[in-house]
Structures are given as structure tokens and as C-alpha cells.
Amino acid sequence: MLRSCAMRLRTLGATPARRPEATRRLFSSEEVVCKDYALPNPSWTKDLRLLFDQFMKKCEDGSWKRLPSYRQNPPQALQEFQTHFVDSKFKKEEQMSKAQQFTRSLEEGLGFEYAMFYNKAEKRIVCLFQGGLHLQGMPGFVHGGAIATIIDITAGMCAFSEGIVMTANLNIDYKKPIPLLSVVVVNSQLQKIEGRKLFVSCTIQSTDEKTLHTQATALFIKLDPDKPLT
């Protein structure tokens, strides 16, 4: 719903693209917070690895950047966000420290396996996505809600390049179901900015681009730090 947090904001603008590498060694709790999930793991199929490698190649000249992805918001960024946007009645801090990013809350390979790449000049995000066996809707296929989720985060990250935003509308046409464990390409493009409104388009296609699985538009609103969210 909302593209958070300060850490990701800095990432989108500044971190250089790197070849995938082992997560650096950290102490226990820090390790959970900082593990980057947008890197290959044993559950990734050959198709997903192949596409990932192709996009990593595109990163070499700096035109594309791989975006890291975390299960939890780092404590500092969380505090920063809460100070700016969240009303005090929702600061149940102890409980909230156990919260996890929805798209990273399922075990390796069973949920959302994905990596995003950002092209600043083209205002585009490409997300390579493999839906695990626990994302099932109708037997054998990815749930419509899981598809909406991957659209929300990909289109949202596109809008997020312009500031901290919240989803205001998602309009999704489901054209062809996505088989579980298949790899698809989510392509989102920032189309227009009108004041605090950001309009983003999004498609999901098969890797050979022959099948259009899903087509969507999304509207995001830039947040006003002077107004609480609720």
C-alpha cells in the first residue's frame, strides 16, 4: 500500500548495482532485518535465474539498478516513518516490531519470489516474479490477490521514485491465469504526474512476451508529512 521506508528511498536513488553476492555477515537480529531477499536462492527455477542474470548484465552500464528487498523495516527507518506519518494511537511499538513485509513473510520458495530492477531514465520498474505453491487461488494457479499484490509493489515502487506514496486506486484486468511456479515479467511505467497524483501502468507477461496475463493501472498519492494517515 505504501512504499516505505527511508532505507528503500535511499536505495532507489543511490545504491550502485552489484553482482549478486552472499549477504554480509551480521549479528543475529541485525541479520534478520538486513537480509536482502531479492537475490537468487535454491527455489528459483532456471527461467528466473536466467532472466535475473540478463537484467544484472543490463545493470553494468548503470542504466538499470537492482533493488534490494527486506522482510522488516530497519528500526531507524521505522522510527523516522512513524515520527512523520503515523498517529500516536498506532504506535504499538512492541507489537509492531514483530510485523513483517507481506511479500516477504512466506518461507523461501513458497510465496513471492521476485527481484526488481529500476530504470531511472525511462521511469520504469521491471519485476521478475515466480509464484510459489502457497500463493494458490484456483487449483494450480496464482491467486488473484497475490497478483494484485505484485502489481501494487511494482507499480508502487515506480511511483516511489518521486517520493513517499500511498496506493489510492488499483484497476486490474485479469486476462489469463498464471500457473504456480511459472516465471512472469511485471512491467510498470510512470505515465503522468498531476500535483500529488502519480499515474502508473502495469502489465504481467510471460517470459516470451506471447501471453498477456494481466493489465492494470494504478494511482498513487504523495504523502503530506503534516497530515496523519488515519
Added chain:
Amino acid sequence: MLRSCAMRLRTLGATPARRPEATRRLFSSEEVVCKDYALPNPSWTKDLRLLFDQFMKKCEDGSWKRLPSYRQNPPQALQEFQTHFVDSKFKKEEQMSKAQQFTRSLEEGLGFEYAMFYNKAEKRIVCLFQGGLHLQGMPGFVHGGAIATIIDITAGMCAFSEGIVMTANLNIDYKKPIPLLSVVVVNSQLQKIEGRKLFVSCTIQSTDEKTLHTQATALFIKLDPDKPLT
């Protein structure tokens, strides 16, 4: 995405409403398949239990029915579905037997806690929903994709009363974010049927009905058993 399966179809039409009760004793694998998740568990807040009890009272005269909810499709229903709708290339049966319903794949209390109630005469489904800590989008709030998911299943179940359907469009306006661990009421209504198209409206409100969190429309298409899905 798709309202499956034969077991649920039978349920929507025929099972009488009952007071919540312990799952009947079953043998190991059968137990996993048949556990009904739409019953109170220790993670449910007082608000959710209270609302659940109110709706169970409404079931007593038969006007409303509680709908059970499973993590996996029973093998027989799965086979039935595959025989009718799924192309042979997607019958990776061994793998697919490990698939789980997206909305029931997170551990108790951490994901989607919900119970649905169906009013046949009014063509309405009400879903009582509590979003767990692993559904986080922006810090402290339910992810937009998780909200889309609960809308998809509630509106979809409304359409499902007319036959086996697949989501064709979801159009969702996010008005106010939903705090994690709060309880909200999802209300969906079958509005119109045009041939194989079913139009459903859906809202998410706070329990006191003072806050409209989300408003959506959904279009579902009745499946044709003579055509493969992909």
C-alpha cells in the same frame, strides 16, 4: 482468483449453519485437508469474537450461513476441478498436492484471520477480517495487496453462488489505511448478471461503520467447462 472447488460449491448451497465446534477427529493427512479455519482461534481479538458471535446468532433462523474455509482442496474435489478445467500440461500432480490456499497459508494469527457469512436471499457475503502482523505494507498497516486479496475472495464468493467463476476485473479505491490487528467488515453484494458476467460491489468498513476504508467493484466470469483455462 477462482472460486473453487466442488466442496465449497456444495457448502454454499447446502450445509446448515452450526455453532462453532472443535474440528472432528480425523486421520493425519485428512486432518490437514479438512480443518475448518473459519472458526475462532486464540489469535482472534475480542472485537472479532464479538462480531463472529453476532453473525452466528443471525444464522439461527437460516437467513445467514457461516462458510467454512480450508487450507487445501480435498483430493476428490481437486481431481474433479482438474478434469473439467485444467489443461493436461498443468497437471503436475505431485507438486500441486503441496499447494496451499493463499489466504490460509500463513500461521495462525499472523496472516488472514477471517470468517464469511452468506445471505442467499440478499445475495450478500459479509467477511469479518483481522489482518495479522505478517500482512504489513506501510509500517503498522495492512498491505494494499492483502486488502485486494480479501476483496477478491469475498466478492468472488458472492459470485460463486451462481457457479464456478474467475476474477476478470478488480477496481479498488483505497480510502483509509487499515491498521494491523484491527477488525474490519467486508461487505459484498451481487449487483447484476449479464450472460456469463457477474458484477459485484464491495466495501471495507470499520466495525462501527464510521470509517470507509476501501471501496471496490469486481467483475467475474462464469467458467465454461468445455474450454481449458490456459
